[in-house]
Amino acid sequence: MNNRPALTRFKAAGIHLLASSLVAAVAAALVFWVWYPSPYAAMAGGTNLFVLLVSVDVILGPALTAVVASPGKRRAELVRDLGVIVTIQLAAFAYGLHAMALARPVVLAFEVDRLRLVTAADIDPATLHEAPVAFQQLSWTGPRLVAAIKPSDPAGQMRSIELGLSGIDLAMQPGQWRDYGAHADAAWKQARPATQLLAKYPQQAPSLQAIARAAGRPPEALRFLPLISRQVSWVSVIAEPGAKVVGYLPVEGFF
DSSP: OOOHHHHHHHHHHHHHHHHHHHHHHHHHHHIIIIISTTTHHHHHTHHHHHHHHHHHHHHHHHHHHHHHOOTTSOHHHHHHHHHHHHHHHHHHHHHHHHHHHHTSEEEEEEETTEEEEEEGGGSOGGGGGGSOGGGSSOOSSSOEEEEEOOOSSHHHHHHHHHHHHTTOOGGGOGGGEEEGGGGHHHHHHHOEETHHHHHHOGGGHHHHHHHHHHHTSOGGGOEEEEEEOSSOEEEEEEETTTTEEEEEESSOOOO
């Protein structure tokens, strides 16, 4: 039996798979080290999006190559078919990366009594000019910590309420972003002692102790705020001075 056709197909598919894997590895470095630094990939759904992107694109391309890589096909036809496959694959991969760029976390906002993780897709670009100058460019290297304040004037309050009713929360309104440091005292006052987490979630004790060691504080000196995104509901652990965020725990913070 002549196994050459099968070997040719497997060789071509293997080369294509290797090339696709290298491209996926470079993309993974961009996504998980730059756009979604840990632990924001889990909070914003970046891991699931990337797995979907890779599983469809990296596997489908080599599979199609195995189908068209026939030893009896003329070289010009084979080059044409492979060119079409690679072009479609790159276009789909670029579209997937574009979707991941839109879903990247850009703001972590203190909002009344919680922290809210906001993605680029949550922000209307036409409203960015309303933000303070320092915040008018959305981050590409993980979320920036800000405070989202309530408007003080009646017209602003009514507009903010209308936006909220349409699904645009306070943290998604650039005009309400302010420097977090100026509102750190308010965040600290709204936060609750981290020891309450241990009473509710005793299994989180090792994780909280690890956060405390990294922050150079005893667990009793830490506090927490609920943290929400479109994907998860966690808690953020904060410490003085400055009510800085020193860690996260994957547990519900509203209790």
